[in-house]
Amino acid sequence: MSFGKGARLHLIDGSAYIFRAYHALPPLTRKSDGLPVGAVAGFSNMLWKYILDQQGSEAPTHVAVIFDHSSKTFRNAIYPEYKANRPDLPEDLQPQFPLTRDATRAFNIACIETEGYEADDIIAALACKARDAGGQVTIVSSDKDLMQLIGNGVTMLDPMKNKLIGPDEVIEKFGVGPDRVVDVQALAGDSVDNVPGAPGIGIKTAAQLINEYGDLETLLARAGEIKQPKRRQTLIDNAEQIRISKRLVELDCDTPLDFTLESLEVKEPEAEALLKFLSEMEFRTLTNRVAEKLGAEAPAVVSAPPSDAPAAPEQPGIDTSLYQNTTDRAALDQWIADIRNIGYVAIDTETTSLDEMQAELVGISLSTAPGMATYIPVGHVAGGDDLFGQTQRVDGQMDLAEVLAALKPVLEDPAILKIGQNLKYDWKILARHGITMAPIADTMLMSYALNAGTHNHGMDELAERYLGHKTIPIKDLIGSGKSQINFGQVSLDKAGRYAAEDADVTLRLYQHFAPMLPTERVTTVYQTLERPMVPVLGQMEMSGIRIDGDTLKRMSNAFAQKMAQLEDEIYELAGEKFNVGSPKQLGEILFEKMGMAGGKQGKTGAFSTSADVLEDLAVEHDLPARVLDWRQIAKLKSTYTDALPTYVNPDTGRVHTSYSIAGAQTGRLASTDPNLQNIPVRSEEGRRIREAFVATPGHKLVSLDYSQIELRILAHVADIPALKQAFRDGVDIHAMTASQMFNVPVEGMDPMIRRQAKAINFGVIYGISGFGLSRNLRIPRAEAQAFIDTYFQRFPEIRAYMDRTVEDAKRDGSVRTLFGRRINTPGINQSGPAAGGARRAAINAPIQGAAADIIRRAMIRMPDAIAHLPAKMLLQVHDELVFEVEDGAVDDLINVARDVMENAAEPAVKLSVPLVVDAGQGMNWAEAH
Template identity: 85%
Template sequence: MTSDAPAFGKGCHLHLIDGSAFIFRAYHALPPLTRKSDGLPVGAVAGFCNMLWKYVTDERGHDAPTHAAVIFDHSGQTFRNEIYDLYKANRPEPPEDLRPQFPLTREATRAFNIACIEIEGYEADDIIATLACRAREAGGAVTIVSSDKDLMQLVGNGVDMLDPIKGKMIGPDEVREKFGVGPERVVDVQALAGDSVDNVPGAPGIGIKTAAQLINDYGDLETLLSRAEEIKQPKRRQTLIENAELIRVSRRLVQLDCETPLDFTLGSLEMRDPEPEVLLGFLAEMEFRTLTARVAEKLGAEAPAVVSAPPSEGPTAPEQPGIGAAGHDCVTDQALLDRWIAEIREAGHVAIDTETTSLDEMQAELVGISLSVAPGRACYIPVGHVQGEGDLFGSGALVEGQLGLDAVLAALKPVLEDLAILKIGQNLKYDYKILARHGIRMAPIADTMLMSYALHAGIHNHGMDELAERYLGHRCIPIKDLIGSGKSQIGFAQVAIDKATPYAAEDAEVTLRLWQNFAPMLPSEQVTTVYETLERPLVPVLADMEMAGIRVDGDVLKRMSNVFAQKMAGLEDEIHELAGEKFNVGSPKQLGEILFDRMGLSGGKTGKTGAYSTSADVLEDLAAEGHDLPARVLDWRQMSKLKSTYTDALPTYVNPETGRVHTSYSIAGAQTGRLASTDPNLQNIPVRTEEGRRIREAFVATPGHRLVSLDYSQIELRILAHVADIPALKQAFRDGIDIHAMTASQMFGVPVEGMDPMIRRRAKAINFGVIYGISGFGLSRNLRIPRAEAQAFIDTYFERFPEIRAYMDQTVAGAKEDGFVRTLFGRRINTPGINQSGPAAGGARRAAINAPIQGAAADIIRRAMIRMPAAIRDLPARMLLQVHDELVFEVEEGAADDLIAVARQVMENAAEPAVKLSVPLVVDAGIGGNWAEAH
C-alpha cells in the first residue's frame, strides 16, 4: 500500500461500516420479502438499503465522515482455520433465502457510491482493524459503525465505535463496562472466556467476569499463565494450567490482524454523493417503491417507474392513478353528497373510514366520514370540525360550511345497510361501533386488516400504514403532521378542513386499493374459508359484545384494594424481618443487594447494566431451593399487580354513560387466532390464586339478571388427542375418565383408584406442558423438583405416548419445509423463524408444535361465537365476554337454564360440519350473581 498521507491525515474522519452485521440484522429484523416480478428474495437487501440511506442522510455535524467504506466478510476459510481447524465450526450455513442477497448488498453499497471492500482469506473485522490502525497512524479519526464486541479491542486513541442499533457511542469507558478491562486488555479477557458462537475454546468454566478479575489481578494474560500455580482456588488453578496452550491459541484467534494486505489507499475512500441515476436505477430494479420515491425526493430527481410484474404478451391494464393524485372531494353540500351516494350504488361497494375525537369507540364523537369507490375517487365529509386552539377539544363552535351530522347519517344509512352494497374498512370494527351508536348497522362488510391477517399472520403487522407501504408502495400522510405531538397536540376536530380532507380521503382510498390487492390473494393462498368463516363474521359479534360491556361493582373493588394493601403491608413486614433490615421491596436494585450481596444467595447474574436480576424466574428458582424471602417477594409482587392492574384501575374504565366496563377485542392480535383484550385486559385476570379469583367477584350481573359462564373442558388436550391420533387419550375422553389420573396411571403404573394427588398433579403438569413444548427445566420449575427427575417424567411420557413425539417431529418438519403450519380449519400460521439457529430456533419450534393445537381451539370458539347470536336470539340474554376457552353471558333470572342448554349445544358442536373430531367436546357451565360464582 502506497503512502497516502497527503490524501488522508489530520482533520479527516473515516467511518468503517460493518456490512456483514448490517445484512444479518436486516434479515432477522424484517419479515420475508420477495421481488414481485420474479420472486427473488430481497428482504435483507431492503433493510440493508434503508440502513444505508439513514446512515448517509443523518446529520452528524463535526462528526460527519470525510471518508467511509462498507466492509464485508468474504466467503471461505481464513488464516484462523489454519491456527485452529474447529474455528467457527459450529456456525450454521446461511439461510437459503439469504444467500442470493449477499451479492445484492454489495451492489447496493456501490449504488450508494460508498467504497465496498472484501478480501479473500480475511474477515471483515481484520480489514476494519487494518484500516483503523492506518488511519490512526495517519493522524485521522475513526468511527467503527458496529456493535460487534470483537471490534472493541480497537477503541481508543482516536478510534471509537457507534452502535447503530442503539445509536450509542462506544468509547473506552463503555468497553470497561462490558469487559471489566480497558480496550488494550479485551483480547486477554476474550482468550480466557472463549466464544461459543465462533467456537473459540478459551478456558472451560471461566466467563467474562472471572476473566476480567484475573487479568486485573495479574496485569496481562501471559503473566497470569506463567503464575497460574499461585492461584488459590484449586479448580481455577488446574483449569489454567491444563489449558494454557489452548488459551494462547484462543488469544491468537480473537486478536485482530492489523496487517491485512490492501491494494488501495485511504484517500480513495473519500465520501462521494450518490449518483441519482445509478442509485435510483438500482432501487427501482429491486422494486423498492417507497425508498425509491424517498431518495428521488431527497436528491431532487425524478423517480423512475417501478415495474413489479413480469412482461405479458396480452393487453396491459390501464395504469391506475397515484393515490390522491386526482384530488379528493370535500363534501360540504347535499348535491355532492347525493352524487357520491349514486356512485356507491353504481359501484356496488364502498370503502369507508371515520375520523373521531377519541380512540374509545364508546365515547368518541364523529368528526368526519371518508368514502372511496375506485382508485382516484375518494371524498371526505366533515361534520364535526370545531374552532378554537389551545386545548385538545377546541371551543366547541362548529366551523361553518359543514353538512349537519344527522342529515349526513340519514343520507348514508340506506346504502350502508343495503345488503347489495359491500362496505370495506381497515379495522372495520372501530367504524362499525361508531356508526352503530348512531343507529347504523353496516352489512355486508369486508375488512382489509383481517384479509392481511388471514394471509400473513406472523410475517408482519397489519396496520394500514405498513400495508400501504408494503403492498401499494405508498407512504401515508402521518397523523402527527396534522395534530402535532406532545403538549401542543390538538384533536382531529381542530384540524382545518382543507388539511383534513387529503388525509382522511387517503385512508379510504388506501383501504379500497388494499381490498383490490388482497381479495384475489385469498383463494390463491387457500385462506378464503378462514377469512369468510372465522374472521369477517366475527366483527359484528365482537362489536355487539364490546358495546354491551359488563357491570363492575366499585364498592367490591374498593374493599378488595384495601384488603390487598393490608396483605402487602403484612408481607413487607415479613420480608423485612427475613432480610434483617428495612428496604424498598419494589426496588429491584435494593432487593438484589439484599439477596446476593448481603445474604449471599446464588444466581442473580448481572446484566449489561451491572445490576442484579431479580426477575420472576430468578426468584422462583431461589424459592424452589427453599429460600423464604424470594418466595414472599413473589407473593408481594402478585398482590401489588392485582391491586394496581385491577382493583385500583378497573373503576377508571367504567363508562360514565353506561356504568359498565367495555373492553376491546383484537381479532388480528395473536397469530394463532386467539383474541386479545385491552382497555381493560380481562384475559389475564389470574384464576389459580384465591386473590385472583376474587377479582371476578367484582364483575356482577344487572339487577334481575344472572351471569352464566360456559367453559370448554381441556379443549387443547382433546384436540391433541385427535390430531396426534392417540388411542389411549381418545378412549379416555370418550369414556369420561379423569384424563390426568389416566395419564399418571399410564406413566407410573399406578391404579386410578386411590391415586396420590401429587402423582396426578405431576401428570397434569406434563399433559398441559407438553402442548407448549415444555422442557425438563421448565417442568422442574413448575413442580419444584430436580431437573433430572422432571426430564425423566417427560421421557416416560413420550415412551407411553409415542404418537405425540411423532406428531411433533412431523409438524416441525412440515413447518421447516413450508414455512407455515395449518389448523384443522385451514388457518395458516406462518413460522418465519423455524429455520434459524440459536435460541430463537427452539422458540420457533415450540411455537410450530403448539400453533395447530392452540389455533384449532381458537378457531372452534370463534365458530361458536359467530353462531351464538342467532342461536340465542329468542332468549333474554346477551354474550358479554370471551376469555380464552370461556364465554360469559348475562341473562334474565329464570332463563339461565334455557341459555345453558342452547349455548352448550352450539359450543359442543362448533367444529362441525367442517371437522368431525374423534373425541367429544365438553362444556362446563355455571350460574351466579357475579363472575366468580358463575365460573
C-alpha cells in the same frame, strides 16, 4: 290456492344440486372480494334451467327446494357413528352453502330446512302429506335413499339425465319394489353414510333374501332356517345392528313441518330481486339471460378489478392533493349514486377519541376507485371557545343527521360491500348512530389471514409494504403530548387529505389482498372465522359488563394488607428491610448479600430479577418465591382493583373492553382497556377479582367454559388412543395420565402425583422442557426431565406429532389448524436459542389455533342461536364465554349455548373426541365460573 286433487308438487333436493354444481364446474371466485362462488353459479343455472323446463299443463303448481340444516340429526342419537366417515367439505365450498339459500329465495322459490332432520326426511314428510291430500309429487333428485317413497302418485326426476324414475327403475336398481327398499338397504348397509348393515351382504344378496322371506322382520325371525352357515350366522349375530340400520335408512314421514302445502305455491321470479342477487354474485351471463327472459333491464355487473401487482413499485402512485371534501347534498348524492352503481365502497370514520363508546363522529371518508376518494366533515370545531365558553362549529360542513340519513340505506344495503381497515371501530361508531353496516370486508383481517406471524397489520405498515406508499402521519395533524388536539380540531383541508387517503389506501389494499385469499387457501378462514367476528365482537363490546366499585375497594384494601404481610415475610427471609418493588435493591439482596447463583448484571450493573430468574431461584429458596407472590398481588391491585373503576363508561355505567381480532397469530383474541384475558384463574386472589363483575338486577351471569379443549385437540391431531378413549369415557384425564406414567392406581391417588401429571399434560402442549417444568412445579430440573421422559415413553404419539409438525413447519414456513388457519413460523430454520422458541411455537400453534377457531365458530353462531332469549353474550376469555341473562331464562340459555359450543367444530371438522362445556351461573362472575 288450496292443495288437493290436481295439485302437482315438485320437491327439489337442494344438497344434490349443490354438490353436482360444485363438481361439475371449475373453481370460480367473485372478482370483487375473492369469495368462492362456483357452486352458487352452477346451482343458480340449474334452478333457472328447471324453471324454464316447467312449462305447459304438467307444470308444477307448488314447488320447494329442501336443504340439510346441519350434520347432526336424530339419527346420530340412534347411532353416533352415522355419517362419521364422510370427508370434510372442501374449503372453498363451505362459505357457499348460505349463498345457495339466498339464491333459492332470489328465484322466489320456497327454501326449507329443519334442525335435527335431513333434507330427505322433509321431502318424505311433504311427499306423504301431498300424496294423502290427493296431489301428485315429483322429487327432483337421483338420490337412491329417496326411492323408498316412489309409488301412489310419487315419482322421481333425475335432473341431470332428465329421466323419470318410477317403480320399474327402483326394481332395476334394488331388485325389490319401493316398499321393500328400506329392508334391502338395512341388510346391505351404506359405507358412505356409515350404516353398518349385515357384514358381507350386498344389494343383490339382500334383495334375494327379502324376496324369499317377504320382509326384514320375517327374515330375521327365520334366520336359523338359512342353509348357508356363514350367512345364517351373520344374520343371527347382527340382528340388532340390522334393525338399527333400518331405523337409519328409513325416512321419517312424520317430520314436523311449520308451514302448509299451500304456502309452497309456485310464484313467478321477481325481476328486481333476482337480478339484484345475480349481479351481486357477478354472474354476468346469467344476469343478462334472466333479464332478457323477464323483459327487464340487466343491471350493471361491476367488480372491483383486483390488483395483480404485489410488488410495491408496480402500484400506482397516490396523490393526496386530488381529494376533495364533500360539503353539500348534491355532491353527496352523486357519491351515493356511484356507490350504488358499482356495488362497493371503502369507508373510514374520523372521531374525537379512540374510545368507540364515547368518541364523537367528526367526519366520514369514502372511496370508490383508486384515487377517487372524498371526506365528508360533520363535526369540526374551531380551536378555542367563544365568549360564552361554547365551541364554535367550523363553516363548510354538512349536518351530521342529514349525512347519516343519506348514507344509512347504502351502508345497510346487503347488495353493497362496505370495505374498511380495522372495521370493528367504524362499525361501532356507526352502530351508536343507528346504522348496522353489512356486508363488510376488512383489509386488516385479510392481511391477518394471509400473513399472521410475519408482520403487523396496521394500515400504515400495510400501505408501505404492499403499496409502496407512506401515509400522512396522524401526529402531523393532532400533535402529541400535552399539546395534542383531537381530530375535530384539525382544519378541514388537512383533515380531508388525511381521511380521504385512509379510504383510498384501504380500497387499494382490498384490491391487492382479495385475489390472494383463494390462491393462498385462506378464503374460508377469512370468510368464516375472521370477517364474521366484526359484528359479533362489536355488539359484545357495546353491551359491556357491570362492575361493583365497593367490592373492588374492599379487595384493594385486602390486597394492600396481603402485600404488607408478604413484605414482612420477605424482610425476615432477607434479614433486613428494603424496597421490594425495586429490582436493583432486590438483586443486591439475592446475589450480593445472600450469594444466590445465576445472577446476571446488565449494562447498568444491576442484577436481573425478572420473573424467569425468580422462578428458577424459587426452586431452591423461599425468598424469591415470596417476591413472586408479592408481585402478583401488586399487579392485581394496580391493574384491576385500583384501575377497573376508571374504565366505567359514564353513560352506560358499564365497562366496555375492546377485543383485538388480529392480535395473536394463533387466532386467540386479546382484550384491552381493560385487559380481561390476563386475570389469573389459578390463584385465589385472581379468582376473587371476578367477584367484582356483577349482573344487572333481575339477571344472572352465566359462564360456559370448554373443558380441557387443547388436550382434546391434541388427542385428536396426535391420534393418541389412550387419551381419546379417556375423553370418550369421561374419566379424570390427569389421574389417568398419572396412573399410566407412574404405575399407581387412580383410586386413592396422592394429589401431588396428579398435580405433576396435570402440569405435564398442559405443559407438553407448549413444548415444555425439563427446565420449564421444574419452574412450574418448583422441583429439581433432573426430576422434572425424568417426568417428561416417562411421559413420552408412555405416549409416543405425542413425540411423533411434535417431530412431524416441526418438519412441516421447516418445509412450509408455516403450520395450519384443523380449520385451515395458516400460522407462519418465522425463525423455525434458524439455529441457536431463537430456534427453540420457534419450534415450541410451531408445536403449539395448530392446537391452540384450533381451540381459538372453535370458540370463534361458536361465537359467530351464538347471536342467532340465542336471539329468542333475553340474553346477551358479554365476554370471551380464552376458552370461556360469559353471558348476562334474565333470571327465568338461565336454563334455556345454558342448554342452547352449550349445544352451540359443543358442536362448533362441525361440519368443518369431525373430532374423534367429544367437546365438553362446563356451565355455571351466579350474581357475579366468580360464582358463575
